[in-house]
Amino acid sequence: MKARGSITQLIRNRRPGYILDEDGRLVEFDESSLQGLDPQDLIVGDWVEYEELNPIEGRRASRIRRLIQLAEE
Numbered sequence: 927m928k929a930r931g932s933i934t935q936l937i938r939n940r941r942p943g944y945i946l947d948e949d950g951r952l953v954e955f956d957e958s959s960l961q962g963l964d965p966q967d968l969i970v971g972d973w974v975e976y977e978e979l980n981p982i983e984g985r986r987a988s989r990i991r992r993l994i995q996l997a998e999e
Contacts, residue, residue, distance in 0.1 A: 929953075930993065933972045936965075945974060945987055953978060955987040963992055 931947035945953045955976070957965045976987040 928975055929978055929987075930973065930975050933968055933970050933974060936968060936970060943968075945976065945990075951985065953985040953987045955990055959986075959988045959990045961989055961991045963990070968992070 929947055931945040931953065933943060934946040934952070935944040937943055942954045942956050945955060947953055953976070959976070960968075973993040974987075974990050975993055976990040979986040979988050
């Protein structure tokens with residue numbers, strides 16, 4: 927099932943980043959989950975679509991793709 931949210935925290939070098947989903951919950955991800963995206967091009971506030979892995983083991987995103995990039999202030 928596809929979900930949407932915004933990048934809320936980025937930690938470089940394959941460490942996890944976080945997506946704030948539309949229900950206000952945090953979902954963890956790492957660079958290996960990005961589809962066609964250069965991790966260096968992501969910024970906090972980018973809207974993404976993703977698939978959530980087995981939530982029983984913790985909320986993790988996979989197959990992440992950018993929907994909208996917010997303008998930098």
